[in-house]
Amino acid sequence: MAAPQIKGNIVDSDQVLVEEKGCASVLTLNRPRQLNALSSEMILKMLKLFTAYEEDPTVKLLIMKGKGRAFCAGGDVSAVARSATEGHWTNGANFFWNEYILNYIIATYRKPQVSILNGIVMGGGAGVSIHGRFRVATEKSVFAMPETALGLFPDVGASYFLSRLPGYFGEFVGLTGARLEGAEMLACGLATHFVPSTRLDLLEESLVRAESSDPFTICRIIDQFSERMPVREKSAYNRMDIIDRCFSKRTTEEILAALEQEAVHGSDEWILASIASLKKASPISLKITLRSIREGRTQQIGQCLIREYRWEPPRLDLIEDDMVDKYFSKVDDAVWEDLKLPGRHNSNFLSKL
Known part of the structure; x- marks a missing residue:
C-alpha cells in the first residue's frame, strides 16, 4: 500500500492528545x-x-473526541486566508492537500474508528x-456545513456524504448551512x-475492554x-415532502422560488430560515455547492x-454556467498539482454511511 504524499513537516504537537488504552488509541483534539x-x-x-496505527497490530481501535464544548468546529482557515492575501496560495493548497489525504485515509481505513x-x-x-x-451523537451535538455563508462550498468529501443522505436532505443541509x-x-x-453524554465515559471503558477490531x-x-x-x-x-419538492429543483434559483412559494401557504420556521440563509449566502458558492x-x-x-x-x-442570475464550469475543470497552471491519493486496500469502498 502506497504511503500518502504529505506536504509539510510533521512536528509533535499537544494540539492532539494521544492515550494508549489497551488495544485502543484515544485521540483528543485539544484546542478548546x-x-x-x-x-x-x-x-x-x-x-x-x-498511517502508523493501520500497520500496528497492537492497535485494534481508534477513538476520537474533542476537548471542551466542540468535537471540531472546522478547519482553521484564518491562517490560510492570511497567507493567500499575501500571495502565498501554496500554503493553502498544502493545507487542503493534507486535510483531504487524511479524509481519504479515514474513509478507507481498515480498523474501526469511533468518533464521539x-x-x-x-x-x-x-x-x-x-x-x-462509527459516529456517536449526543444531546449536545450540533452539526452544520456553513460554507456557503462564508463564500466557500462544503468540502472535505461533503459532496460524497451529503449526496447520500435521504432524498434531497443533503442539498438542504449543504445549501442552507442548517444546524442539526x-x-x-x-x-x-x-x-x-x-x-447520552452522561454515558460516554462508560462507553469508552467498554470499548477499551473489548480489545477488538x-x-x-x-x-x-x-x-x-x-x-x-x-x-x-x-x-x-x-417535512421531507417539502424538502424533496423544493430541493430537487434543477437550479438554485428554482429552489429559492419553490421555498418562497411554500412560505405563502405556511409559516414553518425552518422554511423562512432557509430562505433567509440562501439570500445571504454567496451566490457562486450556492451554485458550486448544488x-x-x-x-x-x-x-x-x-x-x-x-x-x-x-x-x-x-446575484444568482448574473452567474453563467461557464463560470461554475471552471471550478470543475482541471487547473490551467504550470505550478498546480492535482490531489494525489495514496493507494488503499479499500479504494473501491462505497460508503460507511
Whole structure:
C-alpha cells in the first residue's frame, strides 16, 4: 500500500492528545479555545498517527473526541486566508492537500474508528469523523456545513456524504448551512448512534475492554449504550415532502422560488430560515455547492475529494454556467498539482454511511 504524499513537516504537537488504552488509541483534539479547529499541525499529526496505527497490530481501535464544548468546529482557515492575501496560495493548497489525504485515509481505513461527537461538528470536523465507521451523537451535538455563508462550498468529501443522505436532505443541509441536533444526525444517517453524554465515559471503558477490531463487536457495544431519540416535531427532517419538492429543483434559483412559494401557504420556521440563509449566502458558492452534491451522487469518495480540491458576482442570475464550469475543470497552471491519493486496500469502498 502506497504511503500518502504529505506536504509539510510533521512536528509533535499537544494540539492532539494521544492515550494508549489497551488495544485502543484515544485521540483528543485539544484546542478548546478555538473549538478544536483543525490547524496544519493537527492534520499532520493525525496523518502520522492514522498511517502508523493501520500497520500496528497492537492497535485494534481508534477513538476520537474533542476537548471542551466542540468535537471540531472546522478547519482553521484564518491562517490560510492570511497567507493567500499575501500571495502565498501554496500554503493553502498544502493545507487542503493534507486535510483531504487524511479524509481519504479515514474513509478507507481498515480498523474501526469511533468518533464521539459530543458538541459542535462543522466543516473539517465532519471530514475527520463522518467518513469513519462509527459516529456517536449526543444531546449536545450540533452539526452544520456553513460554507456557503462564508463564500466557500462544503468540502472535505461533503459532496460524497451529503449526496447520500435521504432524498434531497443533503442539498438542504449543504445549501442552507442548517444546524442539526444529535437526534436529526441519527435520523438522517450522519450519526450511527445516539448516546447520552452522561454515558460516554462508560462507553469508552467498554470499548477499551473489548480489545477488538471486529466492527460487529464494536457496534454491539455501542448499541448497549444507545438510545432512540425522537426528532423534534418542528424539525425540517419531519417535512421531507417539502424538502424533496423544493430541493430537487434543477437550479438554485428554482429552489429559492419553490421555498418562497411554500412560505405563502405556511409559516414553518425552518422554511423562512432557509430562505433567509440562501439570500445571504454567496451566490457562486450556492451554485458550486448544488452542482458538487449532484455530481457526488455518482462518484466515489476519492473522485469527490480530487474534484473538491480544485477551487464575485452579487446575484444568482448574473452567474453563467461557464463560470461554475471552471471550478470543475482541471487547473490551467504550470505550478498546480492535482490531489494525489495514496493507494488503499479499500479504494473501491462505497460508503460507511
